[in-house]
Amino acid sequence: EESEISEGALVRDVLYACQGIDGRYVKFEKELDGFIVDEAFRVPRATRMLVRKLCEVGWLFRKVQQHIDESIKQGHMEEIGTVGQAFCASLQEELSDYYRLIAVLEAQVHNPIPLMSVGNKVENYLSLRRLLVWLAEPLVRMRLLAVLVDDCKGLKGGAMAGAIHMHAQHGAPIVRSIMARLLVRVCSPLFEMVRRWVLEGELDDIYEEFFVVGHPVKAEALWREGYRLQSGMLPSFIPESLAQRILRTGKSINFLRVCCDDHGWAEAARDAVAAASNSGNRGGLGYGETEALEVMVVEAARKIDGHVLKIMYDQYRLRDHCLAIKRYLLLGQGDFIQYLMDLVGPDLSQPANTVSSFKLAGLLESAIRASNAQYDEGEILDRLRVKMMPYNDGDRGWDVFSLEYILRDPLNTIFTEAVMANYLKVFNFLWRLKRVEHALSATWQTMKPNCSLARLFTSSGSAEKSQVAAILRRCQTLRNEMNHFVTNLQYYIMFEVLEYSWAKFLEEMEDAQDLDDLIAAHERYLTSIIEKSLLGERSKLLCKTLCSLFDLILRFRALADRLYENARAVQARSDSSLRKKLERELFLSNTSRKAASMDFTVEFLKGMGDEMDGVAAEYSSLFEGFIAQLPVQQHVDLKFLSFRLDFSEFYIRQHMNMSTAPL
């Protein structure tokens, strides 16, 4: 083999190697993963090492070049996405700088050294050591590019921009300047996407690179589920909060467009751009100008969110609807509810399958006509419907009846089905409470002519008299106790819970900056109602006790009705018998009549008394359980309830007596 290789030849080969091309002597060696002088040639060790050192840049270049080739390959272009394309383009640009340098060096290989004294052997200008000087800076660059290429493999879009951004945190000025140049180019598609999204609501992202992703959903779910942040694609130089804001702004535009059929947002967006550029930034977005981005996004968000809220309040009358729901579903309109209860009561006592919803709808209509609700606007009243829930065997009309309030686009973004289901739950509870209260009042009406009843029995013997008086008294006190409980519970729910939550909700509605705030405020409102009126998850047990208390009260009502009905029958009979007695005083023996009525009364009274005792015992045990469970609850307001229910500390004392001195 040729033993002597001129340095010039080696220099030429090194320059080839720097472009990733095998030369005559310097070749890429796969096992060593680098360019070396072919072993076949005898070259001094020092030269070999120097060549190897110089060729590192070639190795790095190969890597970068390979990445670019792979990315640019047809069909692959789509996969890497716009950010990847921008990355490749800027790599190309960096490389073209590098090519220019190599070309200059190449040209100099053949230039002889400008010699002062002629006569010596002609030397080539470029030696290997000289190359070391020339290639030092490209080496740094190329190393950086190779690292970037390595780190960006398999990434795309925002993730890639983030990965590149991580490398920009470097102290060396040269690295910084390269990275800054690179990042501006790489991120420009991303910022363009942000701009389009924030100002036009267009998700201009065919390669799924953007950190906002859209899902095709129905209009009412558009706000909640239509768009999401994809944290993987969020570059670290955009803070999470800003990303949220970006997401929401675009979402607002889409919401306006799809759900509200509104076009006023375009003006708002234009205003935002104008305002952003007025505040010192020229509206140009790019890497490193996070502030400009923030200013623009904040401005746009403010304008567009303001617009959304305005549309919601003015065009779709959110406030009115909330109020209407409160008035009708949460029983705020008392006279209407009273009428309705009176009207539908008889129907609802029938078995559920015989109740006609058409008839109920008619009754609802007449309840509206008869109450102050008639002055409400037709638009709102039209939305109020009767709803019959699916029923099981043995259900009464009471169990399946409910009211519903129909809301359409775009308000169903706030009042989703889940929300309406919650309202329904609250309505059912309130309706039940109202019914119990109603029942107790009705009982009071039947009990009222107590005196005449009591007088009836004065004519009877003293033992009987005392028995009757006792049972009537019993009935009265029990009703009073129940009434105390129901009234206070109702007071608590209507005023402490509903009104308080409503006031708070109004306040928050006033403060809301965007639709998310509004939804959150409404959600808080509803949750606070549910939690405080014992319908929440945590108070299930309590709610169950409450329901059985209600059932018991209804049972008591039936019992009391029966008692008074019978008593009245007896009274009627005795009235008539009294008359008869007067008529035929002489004919009938007084004792026999008396005995007959006595028999009936004693037996009946005994049965009644036992039943009454049973109800009373069950009631007091249930009630005690209820009171005892109340303090366990988290809400402060519930403490107020227990404080009210047991204002005179009667129950506590009773409880203490029971526990300290057991029988």
Next chain:
Amino acid sequence: GNKGVPSDTFSMTDLNRAIGIYAPSVQELLLIDDLLYAMVGIEGKYISFQKGKSKENTWNFQIDPSMDLSLQESAKRLLPLCECYSIVSQFTESRSHFEYGLVNHALAAAFRAILQDYHALVAQLEHQFRLGRLALQGLWFYCQPMMGAMQALTNVVLKASEGSLSGAAILNLLENQAAAIAGDSAARSLLQKLSQFASAPYLGILERWVYEGVIDDPYGEFFIDENKALQKESLSQDLNATYWQQRYSLKHELPGFLSNAAETILTTGKYLNAMRECGHNAKISFSDDMKGLGSGTRHYLERINVAYNFASAELLDLITQKFDLMGRLRSVKHYFLVDQGDLLVHFMDIAKDELAKRPSTISVEKLQSLLDLALRTSIAASDPYNEDLLCNVEKVSLLKQLENLQKMGFGGFAKTQKSEDANSLELSSGQTTSGIITGLETFTLDYKVQWPLTLVISRKALMKYQLIFRLLFHCKHVERQLCGTWQVHQATRGLRFIGTSMPRSYVLCQRMLHFTQTFVHYLTFEVIEPNWHVMHGKLQAVKSIDEVIYQHDYFLDKCLKECVLLWPQIFKKVEKLKAICLQYATATQWLIPSMSAPDLNSSDSAGVKSSNSGTSNRFTRNRYNDDQARTAFNSSDEATFRTTISKIGEEFDKELNKLLLLLTTESQTDPYLAHLAHGLYGVGKDI
């Protein structure tokens, strides 16, 4: 003729031959070629080297021993340069990696620039050599300037890699090295240049902190440490109020040139950060040429001061204007320092029964609703912040709490008491004997404070307010009880009391009232009001929020001290006196009606027309003759009453005298106690 020989041909035969076989002139040429390789860290034919085994940064060089001896020696002179190159270049490569931090990156970049010069030098030497103009002596001469520089760099590198330094430590190292070789102006200016390069990214971080209040420090090099675990919300819970002090703190390693301004820098950023937390983005508007901190000269100290003044003025403005600091303080004063008494009186009236219970059985919700009621019906209704007032019931009495604080060594409570251990023991035993404590002793107010006002009204400050409030509250309670006794006394005025112990009781009651009222007067008019006035005045002229915090804390501490809360001995005496007063009030309110009760019966039985109500009795009483009146006090009750009164009276005198003595002695060191002593002299009988 043969000068060009080694340069362009590499003969196979050369490789195996020792250098010794050539003539010295050829040897010299071969050696120069090898040295040029060694200078860029590549082993040549005759010079080989490897890394030293014993130490990290040393290299062992071997020169072919067959070489001409004089050539060997002159080659050895150049070897240190080669070693330095290897060390520096290795350092440069390794420190460019990301984990070493920005300062190291910048330093490595500066090194790289110097190495580039060095490479250029080598290339030029080679050029000369190829031209046949370079001899070994010439090589030595040309390398001279580089040698000094490389040596200086090597020193830096060795020190830096020894401690694997980064950040401020590197900057300090460069400064120190530059100072250490101040005599060598070339090396010194080199090092100064290096330090300028290296500090550029550091100053970038500094700039963001000072101008924006943001720590943008990916590698943890900056000298300000952010404790992310401390949230601003902690200010409303943490008793020690550490947020403001410890959220941002200085690290140990400061860059020397900034050490004077470090505190200013810290506070500047802290202020800016606090504003950012309030959602208020304030920017310093500098002209662009002013903004750059890293311009190399030391103008930055001036600029830091400008930034500081801006930040402190802005934050102060924000807190006083937007968050209405003075209004808040005034509101807090209304409630905690009781400067609007009607609220308290009304509250005490309606919450009397609830407060008389034991602390564990008191319903705080009930108290809260009563307090709200009192708030709405008193002058406090006009206070815009009255919704933020809460109430609370502590578990222990005021004495006990002070004692606990003292044990914890909390704030100003530790320093005034050194030899008090015996006392505190006695104190706690006294506590247990005094029996059950009621809500009256443990009731306290609380206040909702929002960020950023928590900076000033922190939990710690609130606790001090609470201590003062509890003292005032209890004093008021005592006073009210004594007034109750006075009312009972009024009911007996129509009776014949000459010869009974009633006059003594009247006198004692008056003296006790005098005592409590003097004490309350002292607390409110001689301590709180003047101090508040002073603070108020000073707060008008403050420059920064730190001053506000200082003035406010100073005010509270002064009040605490002058309210004798920090004087356990005096405070205990006062508590004792109050206890005696309460005892007296209870005794009289219990005994006097029982003494006069039989009288009502007797007068009824005597058939005199009078109604059963006490008030009409009082008017009709005058008409009764002495005998009837004399029977008003039945003798056995009268006897117990007499003994009780005289016992309580004696005890009161005793304690009061002790207190006066104590005050007189202590007032020599702390003049404000003299005011109290002076006021109380009137109560004392025979001092």
